[in-house]
Amino acid sequence: MESKYVQAIIVKDNMVLMAYGHKENSEPINFFVRGEINDGETPSDAIARAITEQINMHYKVIFKFKKELSSDIETYLINIESVKDKFDISTKEIKKYIGNFYMEGLRWTSLSEKEKFHRNNINYLRLLVEECIDQDYSENWLKAVQSLVFSFPNYKYDNIRLLEKKRMKETKNIDAQIGMNEKIYIIGVALILAIIYERFFIGKQSGISIPIFYLMFMGFFLWSAREKVYVKKSIGYIMIIPTVLIALNYSIHSNVILNSFNGIMILLLTLVSTVLIRYENIKWDSSNLIRKVFKRGIKSISENFYKPFIFIKGNITSRNKKEISSTKKNILKGVIISIPLLIVILVLLTSADMVFKNYITNFSIGFEDISLGKITGHFLVIIIAFIIIFSYIWSFKYAFDEGESNKKDIQWEPVTILTIIFMINLVYLSFSIVQFSYLYGGGNNFTAGGFTYSEYARKGFFELVAVTIINFTILLSSMKFIKKDNKRINSISNVFLSILVAFTFNMLFSAHYKMSLYEQTYGFTYLRIFVHIFMFMLFMLFVVSLIGIWNRKISLNKILIIIVLSMYVLVNYINVDKIIASKNIDIYYKTQKIDVQYLRNLSYDAIPEILKLKEDSNMDIAKQINSYLEDLKKDLSQENSWYEFNYSKYRAKKIIDQN
Secondary structure, eight states: OOOOOOEEEEEEEEEEEEEEEOTTOOOOOEEEEEEETTTTOHHHHHHHHHHHHTOSOOOEEEEOOOOOOOOTEEEEEEEETTTTTTHTTTTTTEEEEEETTEEEEEEEEETTGGGGGGHHHHHHHHHHHHHHHHOOOOTHHHHHHHHHHTGGGGHHHHHHHHHHHHHHHHHHHHHHOOEEEEEEEEHHHHHHHHHHHHHHTTSOOSSTTHHHHEEEEEEHHHHHTTTTOOTOOOHHHHHHHHHHHHEEEEHOOOOOOOOHHHHHHHHHHHHHHHHHHHTTTTTTTTTHHHHHHHHHHHHHHHHHTHHHHHHHHHHHHHHSOOOOOOOHHHHHHHHHHHHHHHHHHHHHHHOOOOOHHHHHHHHHHHHHHHHHHHHHHHHHHHHHHHHHHHHHHHTTSOOOOOOOOOOOOOBOOOOHHHHHHHHHHHHHHHHHHHHHIIIIIIIGGTTTTTTTTHHTTTTSHHHHHHHHHHHOOOOOHHHHHHSSSOHHHHHHHHHHHHHHHHHHHHHHHHHHHHHHHEEEHOOOOHHHHHHHHHHHHHHHHHHHHHHHHHOTSSHHHHHHHHHHOOOOOOOSSHHHHHHHHHHHHHHHHHSOOOOOHHHHHHOOGHHHHHHTTTTOOOOOHHHHHHHHHHHHHHHHHHHHOGGGGGGGHHHHHHHHOOO
């Protein structure tokens, strides 16, 4: 019959008690304390005998493993009760065969000595972590065991599974600890917000409703996470400021393009700010912060969407267990009996009084216009919004476990990268020479090229912006990943990167110059204005990066994020539509050419400028503008709810009515 064994995993002060010896082929081996199960002996008896023979110290069985990696062995977690006994065990020598292993003695092995543990040891330590999770057991040494287990990259998927299991167990425990009253409060507020969302945004125009709803949501979040928010970590709170400013823009301006991007930005900034406010271990300048918060947001919905219904069911069940009072029973009985009586009485009263019948008839007619499909649609929107709001808010009850990261920092060979940058700089030098001789030299140098100055100027600015973005990527990547262990190479690297920035400044100016020349003839559009602003932002980013090249101590990522956020908020408030209308009308006065249809596509912000053409000397232009204003007047005459208020729309209506 095949032999059966027992083994004891004994951990104390971040050390594991291991047996050492060799296999039958004399290969050295470390293994856990173990013993053979004799005939007629239970596993419990066998582990007691093995520990007595090999250790002979006071011990306690914490638990027996529910799972095993092999059918011929049973594993126990054992605790040595006396701390001082730990140091006496390793003085013993044990000479005996246990199956195929020859044991020579016992010794304590630190969990930080990764090389001392072979594959089978690690598998059992991973199983130990899993058993501790399943059996709700925790000790100080458990973190050290986890660190050892997660340090082996070959077990990546096993480690991910284990971390997920641990997180789900902790989540379940937290849910059980939170009182039913708080659960019901959060469910109730989430439902109210969902109803407000449906009322504010479904079939309605965006206006002051956006900042109102955002502030209500953030207030709900701060109340729900009130015991776990970190006031000292101010960056999360600071991010509320640009979010509020972007949200307020919905009630001030009416640029459709910006509003589309604003919705994404509000969502992104809300995700980031809530995570930063709640969790102090998250670095806001981390390169993968956005990926983390989006992943967390999606996971929060997938893991919590069913919980409000579970909580409600639990609340109802607990209430049903309590005895219903006789008064409540009698009230319920009375309601049930009164329903058929009321029907009979209403029929008799409507027959007895024609006026009363008329009131009842009119009341019932009011329900005829109600569409079942419409009600169902609104109900579904409320349910979906409720699930998303509740799931996201509830997710902040738990810790943000990012998992164990064993990724090593990428290091690029500086000589290779510097060679690439040197070659790129040579190309940019040639390009800059051409730029100075042709573009900046004016139109006199173009005859030999066979094309006009305007043809040269109208092409290439988008390509130059694309090259500038590539340069910015090269710059940041080089600053982060080039090895910095050689001071001389570092100095050369800084010089090459500075030259790259200088050439990039030339490209940005060239792109801006070309775009300006093109606009003088063809006018302004959303895209051209946004490209100008984007180029200005890139210029600022490169200036800061140039400083960062020579002063690596500055928090470059943080400054870059602040610049990008500031520029985005600025774009929302410079009134792009008014600028486009004003500039194009100025060009019209010089060239007598204007795209009226494009003016019609601008938002209400452009109306004060467009009104300048209402009585233009060109009758065709004036006719088109007046036709547009008439159409706009009809559109603005429609009544809107107070929460759809938009200042640009209000001002446009007022100006058109006055003219």
